[in-house]
Amino acid sequence: MAKLRRPRGSRILAPFLLLLGLTATHHANAFYNSTSALGTNTNEIMEDDASAPFIDLMKMSLPFREARPLTKGEVQYDRYGWPRSIAPGGQAGTRILNKLPAGTIPRGFYSVLYEGEGKLEYGNDASLVEHTPGRDVILIDPGTDNELSATLYIKATNPANHLRNIRILPQGGICASNPFQRVASAGQCQGDYWSFEQHSSKIIFNPDYLKYMRDFRVIRFMNMSGITRNPVYAWEDRASIDQSTWGGAEGIRGAPMEVMVELANRLHADPWFSLPHAASDDFIRRFADYVKVHLDPSLKVYVEYTNEAWNGIFNQHAYVKQQGQRLGLDPDPQQAAYKFYSQRSVEVFRIWEQLFGSNERLVRVMGGLVGSTQMSKTILSHNGAYRSTDAYAVAPYVYGDTNALRQARSVSDIFRIMTDPKYPHSLPNEIELIRKQADVTRSFGVDLIAYEGGQHLVDWNTKSNDQHPNNLFYQANRHPQMGVIYKRLLEGWRQAGGKLFVHYTSPRIYQKYGSFGAKEFITQPDGKAPKHQAMINFSRSNPCWWAGCSGNTLVRHTKPATTLEAMKTQSEPLDATAPQHEPVHGEPPPFPMGNTTPEQEFSGNAPVNPPPAAQRLLVSMRASPAERYVNGGNALINLRRNGADPWQGAAHYVLRTVAHGKIDGTQDLAALWQASWDQNNLYLRIGVEDNRFVANTPVPWNNDSVEVYLDADGSLNSQYDGRNDFHFIFDMANGKVALGKNSPPQERIAMNQRVIREGEGYVLEITLPWNAVGMSPRPGMRIGLDVHVNDNDGTPQRKGKLTWRAREDEAWRNPSLFGRVILGE
Known part of the structure; x- marks a missing residue:
């Protein structure tokens, strides 16, 4: 075992606070993404997120009140989720890491800084090394199982001065001029060394995460923002910088708006914001106003109302269907849902336009199902919505056919099914669906872009990570042939008429819920990540090819004079074979999710x-x-x-x-x-x-x-x-x-x-x-x-x-x- 030095240094007394005026200086090599045709989705903030976006591990932890049985007995909390009193015999516990591959974060010593009085203990792969008031030093070591799991317990706290503002920070730091690389000490910098322990509120992001993300032109924040099944309505209920953690269950987790804007600024990447389905006009207006004031003015903003409003597994679908029927938009419930989604999207766009004073920096996005041009035509034509829309987004996923994949007995079978034209979502058929959608969007004068896309090898009926065909799916995603599939998908996307392609998703562990990550964890070597390699190679060989891609000026198409209502009668029915996927960590919810008719x-x-x-x-x-x-x-x-x-x-x-x-x-x-x-x-x-x-x-x-x-x-x-x-x-x-x-x-x-x-x-x-x-x-x-x-x-x-x-x-x-x-x- 290599010898590890224990870090020393003064503890931070101020609470975690975003200091937007003290962001790291942009180095020229930060702008790898200036001509990239690709974007990436973010992951949900959870203790098992292998993209590890934040330098403070506490921000990704499970909320104490959700962590039973780690939390037990009588516990009361303050407004930010810190336990303010614990009855005798009780404790408040949380998972700060959960089954992450070794190497996701560095093995070594971490400083645990806190305010207040009480007793902290640690478990699993975390052990106490040194204690002084307000600061512990712990060792995080994956051990023989080659996985990282760590727990933290508050065994006692003083109600008059309860333990709070806990931060868990690695040793070392960055050079402020290069936030993409960890350094061990000030000797590796030219006078601009920031230690993680002393400057965590300014550094915020894991350098390994920034290094990965800097290759993408657009960052879609749908998952990081926590909007899935989140009925947030009022501005007062938004995620807060001061919360003990930004992780947790659906409807609880989500990064603050300030953090997402700051990440876009540091990466010089255009942010894509998906707004909550039930958010009030006041919420939308204040969100837009913050972005206008704080986002780098050289960046464009992708604005989207909710996510996958068409998808029946999400309560946002039930919401738009209910609202569409309430307003009498169509006698057919599904058509009413699409029309309300279209109508509310335009209302959201107009609020942003009013706050920005124009639409010059706004990419106004609506989304639909790649296999249904009928849906596309309904959404874009309703009340002439296409005139207020710049891009229509779909999710081109390649997998072939779920039933056929269940019969596969080898990785070769998997790739044969993914490319065989007889299967509806094979590579050639998916490219044909893209071509049809591009013809439709072109006729409406809007761009075709991908809000998600990639491979979709997943079987929702499996009950364990090892159940067939999951192991074959993992092997296929690690195989060089998957890089070939990605290369052909991206080239076919371009040739069929697509523009920006936002991959799903950032590094994520392969498991029964899918193998969607471009890598399996944030520090995985590129040579072991064929999907990531294929994307980077495509991006560098195909610098963005459409007008306005590389600059900060949006180039729009001339809109047709008619609403093209007649096109709806010529379209095919909804594609029943399309995946209604839900990449999640942990078990799916045990209850119906709001899709009652x-x-x-x-x-x-x-x-x-x-x-x-x-x-x-x-x-x-x-x-x-x-x-x-x-x-x-x-x-x-x-x-x-x-x-x-x-x-x-x-x-x-x-x-x-x-x-x-x-x-x-x-x-x-x-x-x-x-x-x-x-x-x-x-x-x-x-x-x-x-x-x-x-x-x-x-x-x-x-x-x-x-x-x-x-x-x-x-x-x-x-x-x-x-x-x-x-x-x-x-x-x-x-x-x-x-x-x-x-x-x-x-x-x-x-x-x-x-x-x-x-x-x-x-x-x-x-x-x-x-x-x-x-x-x-x-x-x-x-x-x-x-x-x-x-x-x-x-x-x-x-x-x-x-x-x-x-x-x-x-x-x-x-x-x-x-x-x-x-x-x-």
Whole structure:
């Protein structure tokens, strides 16, 4: 084992802060990308991201509150996600690295800087070497498994001065004039040495990451920004520089806008921003204003409304379909979705144009499916949207056919399938699809570009990384022949009429979710990365060939005089063979992701004279409810649509967990809940079917009763905060509501409720004013909510309890067990 020196140096007292005025000086060799025809997508920020974009490992870690069982016991957090109190016996833990290939980051000593008082411990491949107040030195060493995994634990913290602003930084640094290379000491610089430990807030980015990214003309920030399944609406809910980490689950993770703009400036690369699907005009306006002020004025900006609005696996598709139908844009739900996407895209473009004062630097992008010119024509022609659009983006992926790939027995079989014309997404057929799309976009006077593309060897049905055909996929991606496939794809792209090609994606580990990374990890040698080699060779042999590519002036086409509506009748149907891929880290979400059609919703086709509310709700319990979960398990409750009926279009959520006692199947007890909201109230409805209605004790939770739990600010701490954490108990014996003992005083609460009895069931309807719980609602806001139903059946105490989210009967004193809910539009 090589000998490692322990670093010394003064600790940083200031918190992590972006200092835009102190960016590293651009060296001439930074602009490798000035004539590049290629771009790259970024990855999601996670602890297993093998592109390792940030020098501070903490910024890629798992949030403490998500890291159970590493985090356990009663933990409360500050506004930035740092644990501010930990009860005895508890701890707050996080993963800072997870199964990364050795060499992704340097093996060696790292400084852990922090503020506050408490006790830190380390695990897996991280071990403590030296401790002084405010600074630990740890050794990160991959060990014999040749993988990097590391954990950090806060075992105790002083609530009056809690541990916070933790940074985990390597030894060494950079020369400010060359941010693309690590150096060991000041002796390797000409007086401009910046150590990682002392200048992390200015350096920000991993030099290895910058070195990789500098070859690309465009950086698409879709994944890094965390917009996938993210219903963010208000500016106040955007990612913050001061958050403890920018990693985490969907809807939580995402780099701040300031960081993305700074990366584009350092690389002198045009940024491509994908804006959240539910973002307000105010959000869009403020985002555009920041970019205008802080982005290098010699750079263009690619502006796109959301990502893959056509793709049914994403809740942004459900959103645009819902909005298109609400506005009556087309009787066909899919066509309504495409038209709303087109319409909202133009609205977003116009906001950016207003803020920039013109559209000279703006590349206005709409996107669609490479195999459907029908979709392209609908999107571009709707209300003449093509006149406000500069580029139409598709995702040309080569793989052949999924069923054929499952029968492959060798790497040679894989390449044969990828190139055989009889398979719909073989290389020759994909190039033909590109040619058709180029003909369509040319007729509309817009460029054809690729928002993603490359190989697409993945089988979503596999359950493990080693299951066939995954190992063949990995071998194929490492094989020189894959470089040949890439060369032919890129050359075919150019010849068919395509322009900018943005590859999917940055270095990423090969696993059952796909082998999409151009490399397997950021420091992998070029000689072992045939896809990356092929792209760089193509870029240098084919400097960008279209007008305006290499400069900062956008060259636009002359638009045709007509909207070309007639073209839609000549087009082919939607390509059902196209991959609806979702490259993710970790298991796919266990719930449907917002793609429920209106026909599946129980109240979507209500008769003119509907039956009583109780009957409608209870009848729906016998069918499959339309649950709508977003961001990996958050229930979505929408804004009230109908002034007379707050439940119109509301999804159902079923209580499935027996958290106490015994429930003898759905014939004994079954329950579900619905909700909607407006600026004044939260509307909640719980339907219960109970084969025996009993109320025989003075204790409300021992009778047949309903408990509603609400954490109005969504903090989900492990203890009630005395402000906006509530436990309501509705006693069916007397129709009264009681407050759990940990709730705030009763005089603060004013609500209306009623119970409707029907057969062997009942419906409880609740109207709860927001001001009674001290909140002002907005779309995208997260709250904590849970619904429990107690069943008595004639026993002295309750016989059992059904819950929606809590897995144990401790929610009365532990709000962290509540479910998570997002307020939709």
